[in-house]
Amino acid sequence: MGKVLVVTSGKGGVGKTTSTAALGAALARGGENVAVVDFDVGLRNLDLVMGAERRVVFDLINVVQGDAKLSQALIRDKRLDTLSLLPASQTRDKDALTTEGVDKVIAELREKFDWVICDSPAGIERGALLAMRNADAAVVVTNPEVSSVRDSDRIIGILDSKTLKAERGERIDKYLLVTRFDPGRAARNEMLKTEDVLEILSIQLLGIIPESEEVLKASNLGAPVTLNSPTCAPSRAYFDAARRLKGEIVDVVVPLERKGLMERLFGRRVA
Amino acid sequence: MNLISLFRTKRTTAPVARDRLQVLLAHERSVLGKSDLIATLQEEILAVIAKHISVDRDAVQIKLDRGASVSMLEIDVEVPAPPANKPSGTSGPSVPASV
Numbered sequence: 001m002g003k004v005l006v007v008t009s010g011k012g013g014v015g016k017t018t019s020t021a022a023l024g025a026a027l028a029r030g031g032e033n034v035a036v037v038d039f040d041v042g043l044r045n046l047d048l049v050m051g052a053e054r055r056v057v058f059d060l061i062n063v064v065q066g067d068a069k070l071s072q073a074l075i076r077d078k079r080l081d082t083l084s085l086l087p088a089s090q091t092r093d094k095d096a097l098t099t100e101g102v103d104k105v106i107a108e109l110r111e112k113f114d115w116v117i118c119d120s121p122a123g124i125e126r127g128a129l130l131a132m133r134n135a136d137a138a139v140v141v142t143n144p145e146v147s148s149v150r151d152s153d154r155i156i157g158i159l160d161s162k163t164l165k166a167e168r169g170e171r172i173d174k175y176l177l178v179t180r181f182d183p184g185r186a187a188r189n190e191m192l193k194t195e196d197v198l199e200i201l202s203i204q205l206l207g208i209i210p211e212s213e214e215v216l217k218a219s220n221l222g223a224p225v226t227l228n229s230p231t232c233a234p235s236r237a238y239f240d241a242a243r244r245l246k247g248e249i250v251d252v253v254v255p256l257e258r259k260g261l262m263e264r265l266f267g268r269r270v271a
Numbered sequence: 272m273n274l275i276s277l278f279r280t281k282r283t284t285a286p287v288a289r290d291r292l293q294v295l296l297a298h299e300r301s302v303l304g305k306s307d308l309i310a311t312l313q314e315e316i317l318a319v320i321a322k323h324i325s326v327d328r329d330a331v332q333i334k335l336d337r338g339a340s341v342s343m344l345e346i347d348v349e350v351p352a353p354p355a356n357k358p359s360g361t362s363g364p365s366v367p368a369s370v
Contacts, residue, residue, distance in 0.1 A: 189283030
């Protein structure tokens with residue numbers, strides 16, 4: 001029986017899709033069988049970030065409605081055969097998703113894979129609730145910035161009340177993934193420190209992903225950053241996070257970009 | 272940037288952000304964040320009490336504090352003073368219980 005994870009945040013643009021792809025690929029590289037599921041119906045993007053946008057034939061809604069079999073809709077990654085994608089529909093409306101249908105698809109995925117990672121849409125509406133409904137654990141993606149932290153607090157409250165686990169009176173594991181973190185700015189007190197965010201949200205820390213140009217480079221190319229450049233700072237942070245998800249104890253450090261001498265001397269960028 | 276500004280301690284913004292968030296979220300958790308659980312508890316506790324004593328709706332306050340290791344459920348019931356001759360304490364005991 002696989003484990004179901006939801007990657008959620010409330011706020012949009014904080015890195016849910018990037019993190020879903022990166023964590024999924026990191027786990028799959030470690031030999032785990034992983035399915036990443038896009039729940040952002042109408043605004044799908046996980047296919048694009050993973051470089052599978054031209055291979056989508058059937059999607060989540062086709063499977064939910066019984067128009068396609070799960071095996072027909074799953075897209076196996078070309079680089080990693082332990083990684084599969086279940087895309088969202090781009091044309092349909094999220095109302096086409098039914099609770100029963102979603103429960104059935106997730107149950108089927110749970111049978112086939114070690115990890116089912118659901119990429120939640122932003123917001124706290126139906127789509128987000130369906131994405132978290134079957135989750136055993138949640139990764140709350142948060143930027144060290146006031147509006148993101150506030151929305152994460154809201155989503156934590158919703159995870160504690162609206163998931164199936166919560167309804168059964170069980171506890172859903174909640175992990176904080178801080179993304180777009182700039183250690184320099186945090187040290188200069190220009191950015192919330194991870195400890196501040198942790199103290200405010202009081203959930204377990206999964207990892208700190210440093211801000212890096214490698215993330216955009218990878219999405220430009222349609223590859224999870226952990227596959228595109230596995231040794232760069234954000235990738236190392238994602239690999240560590242993936243190991244923590246598996247229950248390993250890994251010290252939390254913020255990996256820094258290894259810079260060459262010339263870059264160190266002249267590499268200071270404006271913005 | 273001149274030498275003076277280099278050495279002057281700059282007013283930093285992150286602590287302000289942290290303090291604003293702490294104040295805001297404390298408020299939101301108690302009002303807007305009142306979960307279904309709290310609302311249900313409030314209704315049911317009120318119903319139980321109403322069977323025996325007549326209390327005002329506002330006299331039952333329920334608070335849930337989420338902490339890292341321990342969460343605290345605080346139920347505060349204000350019991351009205353008996354109608355005649357005994358105008359003693361009006362506030363009932365606060366019953367904290369871990370959840």
